[in-house]
Amino acid sequence: MTTTPDEILDALDPDQRAVATRVAGPLAVLAGAGTGKTRAITYRIAYGAAVGAYDPSNVLAVTFTKRAAYEMRHRLAALGVPRAQAHTFHAAALRQLRYFWPTYIGGPVPDIVPHKASLVYAAGARLGIGVDKALVRDLAAEIEWSKVSLVDAAHYPERARSLGRQAPAGVSEQDMARLLDVYEEVKAERGVIDFEDVLTHMCGLLQERPEVASAVRAQYRHFVVDEFQDVNLLQHRLLDLWLGGRHDVCVVGDVAQTIYSFTGATPEFLTGFARRHPGAAVLELVRDYRSTPQIVSVANSLMALSRRASGTVRLVSQNDSGPAVAFRAHGDDRAEAEAVASRIRELLAEGVEASRIAVLIRMNSQSQILEEVLSSRQIPVAMTNSTPFFRREDVRSAVAALRAASIAPDEAASPLDQAVVDVLSPMGWSPEMPVGGAAQERWADLNAIIQWAQDSNADDLAGFVAELSDRAQYQVEPDQFGVELTTIHAAKGLEWDAVFVIGAAEGLLPISYAKTPEAREEERRLLYVAITRARRVLEISWARARSEGGRGSRRRSRLLDGIWPEEAPSPAAPPAHARKTTTRAANREFEETQSAQTIDLFARLRAWRLAESKARSVPPYAVFSDRTLRDIAIVAPKTLTQMRVISGVGQVKIDRHGPAVLAIVRGEEVVVDEDEPA
Structure with a gap:
């Protein structure tokens, strides 16, 4: 696939376009949460290659996780630049070390202790x-x-x-x-x-062997570094040696998301980038496509109270108005857990998928009571498994079976997703998930592979097996099934429709050992990360006591001074007849604020969705959610590229529903084929 420069720029907003078109010289991008920073830098690489500014094989994009590297690599391939390299610092250094070690040190690289x-x-x-x-x-x-x-x-x-x-x-x-x-x-x-030695030894070779430095610098002439606020001194030293005094480097980061200072990370390299690289441009991405204005307002207010706000950006939500952020106080930890479980049940009843809901905690020790309460309410919780996905026995067996089926003479007889279902059904997959035990765990693993197949662009089983091998190499784990219960640190880089931040009390958030002003500011940034994980629903809560009947000695987190309402809403649920669902409230506000033309388009989209859902025997939200249909009605996209940037519209839905949606936007009548197989 070849993408033209104009096609690349058409898919970006003005801020992202400014990043993409600055393809030469040093560039620092201060990118707030949810502003599409990964999109901006991948499109920048693609645009630079499209206009001939550089050869993509001379580009090295550096990320902080293998999953981020995998996603960037595949985005670049989709944009027509598969030769651009995307690796973590350690992976890039290890590749170079393995290449040069036999010649300049002798023998193979020593084993790395895990x-x-x-x-x-x-x-x-x-x-x-x-x-x-x-x-x-x-x-x-x-x-x-x-x-x-x-x-x-x-x-x-x-x-x-x-x-x-x-x-x-x-x-x-x-x-x-x-x-x-x-x-x-x-x-x-x-x-x-050890892992740090990989970087140290590579730094040594680049410093002490001019021929090694020359070879590396000839190969990689343009660098892009994501999450630059998380860079430590050793990683920055390696980057300097890769550059060798040159300045063709683009760094992207968010000072407000610096939450790994205890590991040696520092935002000073991001904030001081312009001093180290004369003539550097500094651009900002502030348009938040993830969260509602209500959530963004709380996030902005939190960072405005920071004593170290230099380099942070003020977000501007691009989404429709949503429900108010809820602030709740409870008597004890169990009451807090019960209230969260009740709200999750309401969201599930409204059609929100369990996997789009998260409960964020500061410490793992907070999870036990939540797990007990959610389990007692029969709310599915994302299962944790210490064994990496591709090392699990049932996954290994499934991949082996798919590989064997890919070379069978009749493997092309069925569509890819059906072919994968045919292979995995005898191994324990069925349309209905079994309840509990090893059977449920096996089903969840097999179902993750089937979901990947449904979203795959592969032409056949062989291509899909190659995709699985690629995912295994980059250790890409599947999305969890069930409500996610995770620490805030582990939530960084993720997002959910609804987020519950619990334990917003002194001693928990901020943590008790955050004694210095610097440590407390890091706790503020940690809370900012938690808040900005939410797309539409955000609830923040704390409990006055640890156990029922205990002395209420806790105090609400000082980080929320000036933000927490004077009188927190009562934790007691209102009577059933008084409750209004989030969806109904959002639709009502939509009708009150939008033009008659937009409201009419929304109505026609909903009518089409209902017919489509009946024809496919799926619930309406499985086609598109109300929120996504409202966004489509407001944006009124004219092309698939414009439609692709709308939240909730992925490539699978573009392929399946894109032409019909664009026809409805144009005012055409779309007839759903009820005979088309679901």
Whole structure:
């Protein structure tokens, strides 16, 4: 597929277009949550290639997760630039290290230890430091911080004191410094390296071997770095060595989403980018396509109260008005969990899918009571599985069966999604999910593969198996089934229709050990991340006591001073006859604020959707939600490209319903074929 420059720019808003068209020289993009930063930078790469500004094979896009790299790579391929590389810092450095190591160091690259625990145990034993499981985890984290911050054993005590950083509990600064040395000795004796060594060794080769530096810089001449606020000193050093004094680099980030300072990440590289790269352009993405104006207003107000607001952007919602953000206080943790479960039941009854709802917590210890309450209400909760998806036995068997079927002579007889169903049905998949136990877990894994097949662009089973191999390489996990219950840190980069942020109390959010102003500001940014995960429904709550009947000694989080209403709404649910669904309220507001022409288009779209849903034997929201139909009516897209940017319209729905929707927008009558197979 080849995309023209005009087609690329037509799919972008003015801010994104400004990013895409600046294809040369240093560029920093300050991109707020939900503003389409990944879209902007992938289209920038595609536009630069389309106008001949550079060869895409000379571009290296750097991300922070393998999933982000996978998504960027596939977006670029869809835009006609499959040769542009997208990798994490570690993956890019490891590829280079494996190429140059045999020649300049000799032999293969040493094995990389997946976890530091055994090395830390051995180092602690040599020093006579008794370590348990919790201390091993803390020591491993401190070792990682020292390495990415380029702090060696000799300078650890001084550097830790200057930063106000404390060594793990029960370990002195001097003991920690000695442990750093012994850890390296143990590692050398075992002939292994850790993940940080991958970056350190590559930096060493680039510094000490001019021919290595020349080869890498000849290959990669243009760099794009996503999530630049999360870069640590070691990663920034590697980027500088890749550039070699050049300035063809575009960085993208959001200061307000810096939530990994404890690992060595710092937003200073983002805020100071223009000083390090003379003549750099600094652009902002502020149009929020994710959240309603009500949610964006709370997010903006939260960051406006920050003492360190430099570099943050003020979001402007591009969505219709939604329900007010709810602020709720409860007597105890169980009452809070019960109230959240009641609201989730209401949302499920309104047609919101369980997988589009999330409950965000600050600490994993908060999850137990929520799991109990949700389970008692028979609300499906996303299952956690410590085994990576593609290493699970039932997934491995399914992929093997699909691979075998892909070479069968009659494999092209059915459409792709049906062919996958035919292969996986004998292995435990059925249209109805079994309840509980191993059968449900197996079904969920197989169903994830089937959903991928439904969204796949592959022509046949062989192409789909290749897609699965690609997903396995990048460790792309499927979307969870059920209500997501996760920490705020793990929620970064994700989004849901409805989000419940619980535990907004002192000691939980901000966390009790956030003693310094810097630590409390990080907690503010963490709350900002939680708030901006929500598309339409956001509820923030706290409980005065931990247990029922306990002394209500907790205080509401100071982070919400000036935002929390003077009188919080009562946690008691209103009587059934007084409740109004979110959908009805939104439709009523839509009718009151939009033009007669827009309202008429919405009515015609709903009539078509009803006929389509009956013909396909699916509920109406499975075609398009009311929210999406309202957005289509407001935007009135003229092309599939314009339709694609509307929330809730993916490629599968573009292929299935796009032409019909555009015809309705044009005023044409669309007749649904009731004989068409569902």
